[in-house]
Amino acid sequence: MDSKEISLSAGPGPKSGIKERMVLQRCVSHYRNLYSTAALEALGHDVINSFQTAMTSGDKLFCTLALAKAGVPTPRTRLAFTEEGVMKSLDDLGYPAVLKPVVGSWGRMAAKLKDADFARAIIEDREYMHPSYQVYYVQEYVKRPPRDIRTFVLGDKTIAAIYRTSSGDWRTNTARGGKAEPCKITKQLDDISVKAAKAVGGRFVGVDLMESPNGLVCHEVNNTTEFKNTVPATGVDIPGMVVDYLAELDRR
Amino acid sequence: MTNCEECDAPLTIPGDAIQGEIVSCKECGASYEVKKDEQSGLVTLKPAEKEQEDWGE
Numbered sequence: 497m498d499s500k501e502i503s504l505s506a507g508p509g510p511k512s513g514i515k516e517r518m519v520l521q522r523c524v525s526h527y528r529n530l531y532s533t534a535a536l537e538a539l540g541h542d543v544i545n546s547f548q549t550a551m552t553s554g555d556k557l558f559c560t561l562a563l564a565k566a567g568v569p570t571p572r573t574r575l576a577f578t579e580e581g582v583m584k585s586l587d588d589l590g591y592p593a594v595l596k597p598v599v600g601s602w603g604r605m606a607a608k609l610k611d612a613d614f615a616r617a618i619i620e621d622r623e624y625m626h627p628s629y630q631v632y633y634v635q636e637y638v639k640r641p642p643r644d645i646r647t648f649v650l651g652d653k654t655i656a657a658i659y660r661t662s663s664g665d666w667r668t669n670t671a672r673g674g675k676a677e678p679c680k681i682t683k684q685l686d687d688i689s690v691k692a693a694k695a696v697g698g699r700f701v702g703v704d705l706m707e708s709p710n711g712l713v714c715h716e717v718n719n720t721t722e723f724k725n726t727v728p729a730t731g732v733d734i735p736g737m738v739v740d741y742l743a744e745l746d747r748r
Numbered sequence: 749m750t751n752c753e754e755c756d757a758p759l760t761i762p763g764d765a766i767q768g769e770i771v772s773c774k775e776c777g778a779s780y781e782v783k784k785d786e787q788s789g790l791v792t793l794k795p796a797e798k799e800q801e802d803w804g805e
Contacts (some may be wrong), residue, residue, distance in 0.1 A: 498768060500797070526802040601804015671804070702805060718805035 499528045504535040512539045518746045519543045520700075520738065522720060526554050526599055529720055544699050544742065545719040553696040553717040556598045556633050560715075566695035568688060569713045571706070572636040579619045585634040586615055592637040597629055601718075602671035605629075608637065638706045638713060644668045645679055645705040645712075647686075648721060648734060649693035650741055654686040656732040658725070676725040688712050700738055750793050754778040761791055770796050 497514060504512055512535075519541045523529040533547045545553075553559045563570050574585035586593055586609065595618060596606045609615040622629045647657040657679040660668040668674040679685075689703045692714045702721025705712050723734040750759045757775035761782065765771065769782040771793060779796035 524803045524805075525800060526804065599802060604801065604804070721805055 499523045499525065499532060502528075502532060504532065505539065506535055507538065512536055512541065514541065516746070517542055518742045520742060521545060521550070524720065526601070530554060542745070544745075545701065546697060546699075549697045549699075549701070550719050553698065553701065553719040554599065556596055556716065557631070558598075559696060559717055560633075562695045563692055563714055563717070566691060568692045568695055569711065571638050571708070571713050571715055574634045576632040576634060577630060579616060579623075582615060582619055582632045582634060583612065585632070586612065589634060589636045594635045594637050596633050596635065598631045598633050599628060601669075603665075603667035603669040606667060608666050609634075635715070638708045638715075640706045640708060642668075643707075644715075645685070645707070646676075646721075646726070647679075647681070647689040647703045647705065648701075648723065648726065648732075649689050649698065649703055650700050650734075650737055652690055652694075654681050654689045655737055656723075656726055656730045656734055657681050657685060657689075658729050670722075670725045676729040678730045684712065688714060692717050700741070752776060752778055752780075753795060759793060761793065765791060 519536055521529055521533050521543050523532065530550045533543045533550050536543050537547050552562050557575055560570050560573050572589060574588060576582045576585050591609060591611055593609045594606060595609055607618050609618065643659045643661040645657060646660055647654050658676040659679045660670055660674040660676060662668040662674050665672050670676055692703045693701045696717050698717060698719060702718035703714060704716040705714050727734055751757065752759055752773040752775065755773065755776040757773055759771065759773055759780065761771060765782045767782060767784045771780045771782060780793040781796040783792045783794055
């Protein structure tokens with residue numbers, strides 16, 4: 497089903513046109529993804545990932561709160577709505593710190609705040625944008641190697657993991673040119689990844705982790721995880737495993 | 749034969765192109781989406797959607 501052609505009944509009405517009960521949500525647009533998942537669930541489909549998971553992991557603050565509640569270590573994070581609030585947050589977190597939009601991906605508009613002047617300039621810019629950009633999600637800058645870890649959790653198992661190494665950019669997103677290299681799935685990595693996935697109710701998710709001086713911390717869970725760079729790097733047939741998983745769920 | 753809306757270079761549709769596949773103009777890199785008419789099997793190209801602020805994982 498192509499989101500560009502969707503016309504779904506909201507509430508009682510004709511079926512979605514999809515014969516199968518199980519639906520794998522792959523839409524890259526956060527809002528289309530969220531709203532079509534809600535409508536498809538209301539029409540009786542079992543969507544992977546669920547509306548609840550999309551809601552929670554699609555917003556960085558909701559995701560951090562869910563991770564923290566489940567006992568998953570996260571970078572120290574603060575929420576603010578004004579310049580005054582952000583400056584208070586930075587007093588606590590120190591410099592540099594990271595400011596991210598609560599909705600957004602591929603490292604878009606994530607800013608590394610080097611000092612108070614730079615922070616004020618960034619906030620001034622954001623004040624002219626849509627109100628959602630004035631929900632300030634401020635996070636400590638984790639002293640990590642120039643890479644992070646992306647794991648793929650399917651059901652209750654970590655099936656693949658990569659290191660994402662940045663090349664000249666502090667952001668490691670492969671959409672920003674970060675390079676994917678295979679990463680060994682240790683028991684510790686599997687445990688924290690599965691715990692993070694469960695924290696948001698995810699059945700097929702990408703979990704982003706950093707190697708902090710105090711151990712692994714999880715900074716994000718992705719509900720429509722991409723795998724085009726991971727399959728060649730790891731040799732793991734992620735799409736094949738997802739299809740088998742869906743077929744198994746459908747038989748239950 | 750279809751030409752690119754941006755630079756007018758000829759666009760080539762691969763023989764095994766499938767519905768929804770993205771084809772890029774070899775000259776300017778503009779992206780097009782493959783549309784296949786279910787009944788006639790006729791393949792056409794339309795400009796692909798551009799990346800929006802909420803796109804990602």
